[in-house]
Amino acid sequence: MNYEGVLKKMQTENGSPIQYYLVFENDFLNVNQLLDKKVAINFLRYQCLNCGLQKKIYRQGFCYDCFFKIPQAADWVISPEKSKAHLDIEERDLEFEKRVQLEPHVVYLANSSSVKVGVTRKSQIPTRWIDQGAHEAIEIVEVPNRYLAGITEVALKDHVSDKTNWRTMLKNDIKDENLVEWRTKLRQYIPKEAAEYYLENNSETNLQFPVLKYPEKPKSLNLEKTPFYEGVLKGIKAQYLIFEDNTVFNIRGNEGYVVSITVN
Structure with a gap:
């Protein structure tokens, strides 16, 4: 074939x-x-x-x-804290930026090579976790726009990694973590602007790869x-x-x- x-x-x-x-x-x-x-x-x-x-x-x-031209590759895609659509400020294409940035976003913890923090649109769960090779993940906050998710991620990555070691992830040289405990421990570092969106009753999602x-x-x-x-x-x-x-x-x-x- x-x-x-x-x-x-x-x-x-x-x-x-x-x-x-x-x-x-x-x-x-x-x-x-x-x-x-x-x-x-x-x-x-x-x-x-x-x-x-x-x-x-x-x-x-x-x-x-x-x-260097299209909105899909603008800085805010990789750095959510740079999002400006909530201020009605255009970077490359305001219509596109509003459509993507002004929808619900989730800050999460995922265990792929170790525990890491990340950001994704709510509609991309669990796809984002699958794409990162996480065998377990949990949401921390669900906010109404990308900017709030971005500043939350920036605050939390002072206390937990925001990177995946792809070699460790692929070797499956990882251990299970209690992500509920991690989430509770990190709650104190969530910025005031996002504190009301903290999630405390959801459980871990576990993923099985072929x-x-x-x-x-x-x-x-x-x-x-x-x-x-x-x-x-x-x-x-x-x-x-x-x-x-x-x-x-x-x-x-x-x-x-x-x-x-x-x-x-």
Whole structure:
């Protein structure tokens, strides 16, 4: 079987285990069905996710020109505390920014490589946790806009990490944590503006990833250096494909790359 298209982050469906899907323009693939099969990935060309042109990808699946122009790549996306739509201030496209920033957001704790704090739109739960490879997560506050979530995250990351160690996450070299206790401990550091939105009655969400074998020493596949790779798929976690020889391939990190995928 052969599939071809531009890579975008895998769509997911929470279950036991989580189901992963690669969606191309003319193809649709349930990646779980490829476990224990030989999969070949062949890099063909670039295709910017915004303009659709065959231009080298700069970041986040966008070419250089689009990355510095479109609202989907503005600073507030990575740094929510820089959001200004609640003040009616435009950065790149106020209509888009209001649509995204002025909807309910959640600040959460997730355990992927260790306990970390993060921000996402409420509508992206549990997708965001799945994409980060968290096996357990819990909400701390639910606020009406991205700015409040951002300043809460900034305050909390003085006391807990906001990063994921991807190697530790993929090796599954992690331990279970009591996230309810973590949430209670961090409550005192929530900014006054967000304090009324604290959540104290919800419980942890646990996630199960489809992995048959975790890599002992994960090595990342770089399509620019290795445009063709073939290996036996042993697992899927976060947005990574995990292969039998310890090679791991980050789908999210290769958005905008056009590939052919052959399954034997």
